Amino acid sequence: MVFQKYYDETRPTRESACIHLRSKAMYVTGELKNPEHPDELGSQDCWCNMTQHVKGPDQADVDRCSCTPGRQCYRDSYEV
Numbered sequence: 001m002v003f004q005k006y007y008d009e010t011r012p013t014r015e016s017a018c019i020h021l022r023s024k025a026m027y028v029t030g031e032l033k034n035p036e037h038p039d040e041l042g043s044q045d046c047w048c049n050m051t052q053h054v055k056g057p058d059q060a061d062v063d064r065c066s067c068t069p070g071r072q073c074y075r076d077s078y079e080v
Contacts, residue, residue, distance in 0.1 A: 015068035019075050020049040020056075023064070 023046045046063050048056045050073070056062050057073040067074065 013065045013068060016076060017064060018048075018067040018071070018073070019077065020073075021062065021064065021067040022047050022049050 046067075047054055048062045048067075050057055054062050056067065056071075058071065060066065060071070069076070
């Protein structure tokens with residue numbers, strides 16, 4: 001059997017991401033989910049920097065499309 005690589009369907013969003021959202025892309029390309037970068041096309045692996053897990057503080061899944069304004073734990077800046 002030939003190896004086949006497939007990606008989950010991407011759901012593009014233009015809303016700003018939570019400052020606690022992290023992905024491998026941030027450390028490889030320097031940007032969060034740069035859809036133009038071929039290494040990150042289709043990559044959906046994210047985690048919350050607050051929980052260090054794939055679930056946020058509100059126990060909901062973490063991803064680029066759901067960690068946006070309107071979510072209870074969303075932050076757009078660090079609070080002092």
